[in-house]
Amino acid sequence: MNEMAKVPWRNPRLAHVGGFEALDEEQAYWIDNRDIRGQIPASVRGTFFRIGPGRNRIGNDVFGHWFDGDGMLHALTFDARGAWYRNKYVRTPKYLDETAAQKIVHRSFGHNAPGGVLRNIGRPPANCANTSLAWHGGRLLALWEGGRPWQLDPVTLDTVGECSFNGKLGFLDAFSAHGKIDPDSGCYYNHGMGVGKKGPQISVYRIDPDGKLVARSAFAIKLAAFVHDFALAGDYLVYFVHPVGFRNPLPFMSGWKAFNDCVRYNPAWGMEVHVLNKHTLAPVARFELDPFVVFHFGNSWVEGDELVINLMRFEDFAVNETLSDIFHAENSDGGRPWQYRLNLATGMHEHAPLPMRHEGEFPQWDWRFTGRRTRFLYGATLMDNGTPGFFNGVQRLNMDTGEVTEHDFGDGWYTSEAMFVPEGDAEGDGYLVCVVYDARRHRSEVRLLDARQPGLPEVAAVPLRRHVPFGFHCGYVTDSFLPQAD
Ligand SMILES: [Fe+2]
Numbered sequence: 236m237n238e239m240a241k242v243p244w245r246n247p248r249l250a251h252v253g254g255f256e257a258l259d260e261e262q263a264y265w266i267d268n269r270d271i272r273g274q275i276p277a278s279v280r281g282t283f284f285r286i287g288p289g290r291n292r293i294g295n296d297v298f299g300h301w302f303d304g305d306g307m308l309h310a311l312t313f314d315a316r317g318a319w320y321r322n323k324y325v326r327t328p329k330y331l332d333e334t335a336a337q338k339i340v341h342r343s344f345g346h347n348a349p350g351g352v353l354r355n356i357g358r359p360p361a362n363c364a365n366t367s368l369a370w371h372g373g374r375l376l377a378l379w380e381g382g383r384p385w386q387l388d389p390v391t392l393d394t395v396g397e398c399s400f401n402g403k404l405g406f407l408d409a410f411s412a413h414g415k416i417d418p419d420s421g422c423y424y425n426h427g428m429g430v431g432k433k434g435p436q437i438s439v440y441r442i443d444p445d446g447k448l449v450a451r452s453a454f455a456i457k458l459a460a461f462v463h464d465f466a467l468a469g470d471y472l473v474y475f476v477h478p479v480g481f482r483n484p485l486p487f488m489s490g491w492k493a494f495n496d497c498v499r500y501n502p503a504w505g506m507e508v509h510v511l512n513k514h515t516l517a518p519v520a521r522f523e524l525d526p527f528v529v530f531h532f533g534n535s536w537v538e539g540d541e542l543v544i545n546l547m548r549f550e551d552f553a554v555n556e557t558l559s560d561i562f563h564a565e566n567s568d569g570g571r572p573w574q575y576r577l578n579l580a581t582g583m584h585e586h587a588p589l590p591m592r593h594e595g596e597f598p599q600w601d602w603r604f605t606g607r608r609t610r611f612l613y614g615a616t617l618m619d620n621g622t623p624g625f626f627n628g629v630q631r632l633n634m635d636t637g638e639v640t641e642h643d644f645g646d647g648w649y650t651s652e653a654m655f656v657p658e659g660d661a662e663g664d665g666y667l668v669c670v671v672y673d674a675r676r677h678r679s680e681v682r683l684l685d686a687r688q689p690g691l692p693e694v695a696a697v698p699l700r701r702h703v704p705f706g707f708h709c710g711y712v713t714d715s716f717l718p719q720a721d
Contacts, residue, residue: 262322264700266320273696275694288305289307291561306327307324342361347492355490356488357490366707375388380463382409382410400448416602435460436456437476459484466535469607477529500552530596547595548571566624567626599667600612601655603662611631613655613686614629622649626650654668655667667691
């Protein structure tokens with residue numbers, strides 16, 4: 236336990252920092268119903284996954300950026316008897332080598348490998364497998380941004396290996412952290428930044444319900460941009476290429492600078508939007524918008540000739556400073572939800588902010604309706620409760636009425652992404668599940684909130700024996716994944 240967690244905090248803006256501390260233990264244990272506050276609904280019998288950096292330093296070395304933390308997966312399967320928790324690091328070469336050496340060995344997103352230019356020249360950042368996850372086609376995948384996914388066993392969380400989709404994904408093919416499963420077809424779409432004959436490009440992949448990578452295409456973009464996520468709207472895949480990236484790759488490729496030291500936000504580079512047909516993967520439209528920064532998209536859909544794209548908008552890239560210095564950052568930055576309407580017939584576009592009370596991130600929705608019109612947008616938020624250094628609440632926006640309702644976890648409690656857990660058939664009929672970190676006790680819980688009620692009231696809380704280090708993304712699947720012995 237770190238010093239911050241042992242004593243009441245002196246600086247409420249740093250009360251959250253213990254949540255970034257490493258979790259060394261890999262565990263698997265049952266939490267009995269007697270130890271669960273409230274009651275897990277009988278309809279909730281699936282598995283909640285959470286991924287993020289399990290450690291942000293090794294030995295005496297602090298990683299250069301939160302994105303450099305080694306990926307750790309946490310899983311909680313709900314059952315009539317209680318819940319079964321397990322956590323494990325992804326056994327990437329970076330994790331294995333640096334665990335053995337107890338120091339930084341590899342070049343990563345936020346720092347170069349020690350040893351000077353010759354140890355970094357021409358080398359891509361090491362895959363941390365820490366950002367997001369997918370369960371599709373019988374594979375559980377830990378996703379990163381700049382490389383291939385890593386496959387894990389969904390019961391034991393053991394690392395199976397790097398996934399190439401039977402050789403269809405090459406060594407240099409990036410595979411983003413944010414794919415989308417299309418409920419119409421069961422296909423999984425993902426993309427990756429790369430370099431083609433015409434310069435920077437985005438490759439797009441379609442994986443069929445059996446897990447076969449069956450189609451791919453690519454389109455050229457203006458700069459090597461950091462395109463983290465995309466929108467699936469009806470029959471279209473929509474990519475916002477924001478002006479965050481770099482035009483001169485030399486300082487990075489030569490080994491002189493780390494990747495993050497080369498990335499910047501330059502509004503003069505503009506914002507281009509590429510629209511592809513999801514069936515053919517062919518470009519069908521392109522828009523140019525006033526620049527802003529976007530990492531994550533909410534659910535999106537088509538109305539007549541219009542693409543309706545919901546996203547979390549940032550006005551600049553200042554949040555990257557926070558992510559680079561997590562153990563000292565007092566302010567967490569959030570975005571604000573905006574809705575963009577792009578007319579495919581006229582080429583016109585309009586946009587407006589959506590009502591939300593507080594800044595936030597990690598937009599989520601009832602994923603059974605991905606690509607179709609939905610009312611509810613959920614997200615982690617920064618409540619003004621005295622300890623606002625990290626996400627500390629969850630909010631729900633009704634995009635039809637503008638009504639916002641929030642759940643404040645209270646001072647010293649922190650959260651991140653909340654996933655939708657369906658119960659009935661109607662959109663929004665279900666629960667939200669998320670991890671919360673108790674800074675006073677340096678422990679975490681998994682909470683279930685009723686997504687239908689004002690204030691998103693707590694339904695159940697599953698206490699864990701250790702903390703879950705702050706992470707990026709979560710997933711909920713209806714499969715149980717209990718050990719066979721049980
Ligand atoms: Fe993300």
